[in-house]
Amino acid sequence: xxxxxxxxxxxxxxxxxxxxxxxxxxxxxxxxxxxxxxxxxxxxxxxxxxxxxxxxxxxxxxxxxxxxxxxxxxxxxxxxxxxxxxxxxxxxxxxxxxxxxxxxxxxxxxxxxxxxxxxxxxxxxxxxxxxxxxxxxxxxxxxxxxxxxxxxxxxxxxxxxxxxxxxxxxxxxxxxxxxxxxxxxxxxxxxxxxxxxxxxxxxxxxxxxxxxxxxxxxxxxxxxxxxxxxxxxxxxxxxxxxxxxxxxxxxxxxxxxxxxxxx
Amino acid sequence: xxxxxxxxxxxxxxxxxxxxxxxxxxxxxxxxxxxxxxxxxxxxxxxxxxxxxxxxxxxxxxxxxxxxxxxxxxxxxxxxxxxxxxxxxxxxxxxxxxxxxxxxxxxxxxxxxxxxxxxxxxxxxxxxxxxxxxxxxxxxxxxxxxxxxxxxxxxxxxxxxxxxxxxxxxxxxxxxxxxxxxxxxxxxxxxxxxxxxxxxxxxxxxxxxxxxxxxxxxxxxxxxxxxxxxxxxxxxxxxxxxxx
Numbered sequence: 001x002x003x004x005x006x007x008x009x010x011x012x013x014x015x016x017x018x019x020x021x022x023x024x025x026x027x028x029x030x031x032x033x034x035x036x037x038x039x040x041x042x043x044x045x046x047x048x049x050x051x052x053x054x055x056x057x058x059x060x061x062x063x064x065x066x067x068x069x070x071x072x073x074x075x076x077x078x079x080x081x082x083x084x085x086x087x088x089x090x091x092x093x094x095x096x097x098x099x100x101x102x103x104x105x106x107x108x109x110x111x112x113x114x115x116x117x118x119x120x121x122x123x124x125x126x127x128x129x130x131x132x133x134x135x136x137x138x139x140x141x142x143x144x145x146x147x148x149x150x151x152x153x154x155x156x157x158x159x160x161x162x163x164x165x166x167x168x169x170x171x172x173x174x175x176x177x178x179x180x181x182x183x184x185x186x187x188x189x190x191x192x193x194x195x196x197x198x199x200x201x202x203x204x205x206x207x208x209x210x211x212x213x214x215x216x217x218x219x220x221x222x223x224x225x226x227x228x229x230x231x232x233x234x235x236x237x238x239x240x241x242x243x244x245x246x247x248x249x250x251x252x253x254x255x256x257x258x259x260x261x262x263x
Numbered sequence: 264x265x266x267x268x269x270x271x272x273x274x275x276x277x278x279x280x281x282x283x284x285x286x287x288x289x290x291x292x293x294x295x296x297x298x299x300x301x302x303x304x305x306x307x308x309x310x311x312x313x314x315x316x317x318x319x320x321x322x323x324x325x326x327x328x329x330x331x332x333x334x335x336x337x338x339x340x341x342x343x344x345x346x347x348x349x350x351x352x353x354x355x356x357x358x359x360x361x362x363x364x365x366x367x368x369x370x371x372x373x374x375x376x377x378x379x380x381x382x383x384x385x386x387x388x389x390x391x392x393x394x395x396x397x398x399x400x401x402x403x404x405x406x407x408x409x410x411x412x413x414x415x416x417x418x419x420x421x422x423x424x425x426x427x428x429x430x431x432x433x434x435x436x437x438x439x440x441x442x443x444x445x446x447x448x449x450x451x452x453x454x455x456x457x458x459x460x461x462x463x464x465x466x467x468x469x470x471x472x473x474x475x476x477x478x479x480x481x482x483x484x485x486x487x488x489x490x491x492x493x494x495x496x497x498x499x500x501x502x503x504x505x506x507x
Binding site for chain 1: 453
């Protein structure tokens with residue numbers, strides 16, 4: 001974190017930002033190149049691999065059967081988990097999820113859940129008894145920064161690619177049938193993270209920038225331009241003006257990404 | 264569980280607990296409530312009852328977490344099993360792990376971490392009763408506990424949420440409003456520095472509503488900030504009188 005190298009690099013990044021430049025030649029508000037591959041894991045009901053620059057995230061979706069939560073008896077269940085596997089970074093260690101992977105999973109979960117992009121009632125088989133459970137597992141394969149945006153993108157791409165098994169209920173018994181139906185995905189939240197380095201706001205921070213940035217703020221937004229989830233992270237702060245600026249950046253960026261991805 | 268009322272806010276702008284849209288719940292603060300902690304504070308924010316204790320600066324445990332160039336702040340946010348309607352398992356949930364992290368990051372900007380290398384400050388937060396907005400109330404209490412421990416700070420940190428119920432932006436949601444409302448936006452703020460150190464949101468807000476909610480939460484923080492300072496003075500004024 002705070003090695004001498006990082007401090008030198010920090011100065012270099014700040015000096016570049018003063019001139020409106022970044023280490024990797026991007027503009028302050030430019031996103032890295034995005035590449036999405038869907039259906040890369042045949043055994044999963046849905047999957048997607050997303051490249052955000054050199055960051056690589058694979059999301060697999062498994063659909064199972066389970067009980068609904070008592071307070072939402074006629075809705076399916078969504079669970080999001082994230083694994084920062086050791087192949088992705090020398091700083092990741094095997095073991096149970098730490099605070100970073102739990103935060104990542106919960107921020108992605110919030111974006112999906114609060115945007116109500118999955119038609120949850122269509123996942124209900126028998127109210128109060130049986131529903132489909134959608135397991136979204138985020139697998140970070142290469143950590144080159146901004147895992148939140150890459151994971152949110154991969155999770156959405158995987159859900160859009162997810163199929164649920166067909167079934168019928170005969171005499172109160174559940175029978176699986178041949179074939180699949182696509183998961184009912186109604187909308188597409190877009191997540192944009194902005195980092196702050198010595199007063200400058202930058203979109204899609206990569207690893208070198210993450211190591212020196214004060215704080216980050218993530219906005220998940222919907223097609224109608226409303227905000228459905230926010231998360232501030234990092235040990236620094238934002239002024240109220242910077243927060244509003246970041247929200248505007250995130251909304252503009254989302255429009256641009258929607259056009260690019262055709263979401 | 265109670266049934267959802269038709270409206271969370273009526274035509275006169277009165278909420279289900281009798282408050283107006285921009286009205287805070289009653290807040291009571293007490294500093295130095297525990298004798299073995301280096302610093303401590305207790306908050307009653309509406310029906311939330313939360314205890315915070317701070318230890319340090321002291322040696323970092325386990326040792327490998329020690330940083331050669333700065334202090335390490337550790338925060339544990341924990342809910343008592345009896346603090347909510349359904350018993351909560353005392354094992355840390357994913358929610359508690361995330362909240363511990365964001366609360367830590369909301370307090371760090373207030374500390375001079377680089378001035379205390381190789382040391383640690385530990386903050387333990389126990390939610391004894393929860394009624395919506397616990398992370399904000401916890402931050403308000405935790406900042407007082409750190410100050411009470413005598414750790415120099417740039418400013419106190421105050422937590423207060425805003426949100427949206429039905430179609431109205433309101434201040435300081437309680438449990439029912441949080442669960443049934445349209446959006447919840449917890450904020451932590453350092454008033455003297457005009458710095459937002461925690462911001463989260465779930466639900467749905469138009470950009471204009473978001474701007475209004477942030478402003479409202481900041482106003483709420485400023486009110487609680489005055490009470491925080493008062494609570495600190497109350498403790499240390501008493502000490503002064505005894506000495507004389």
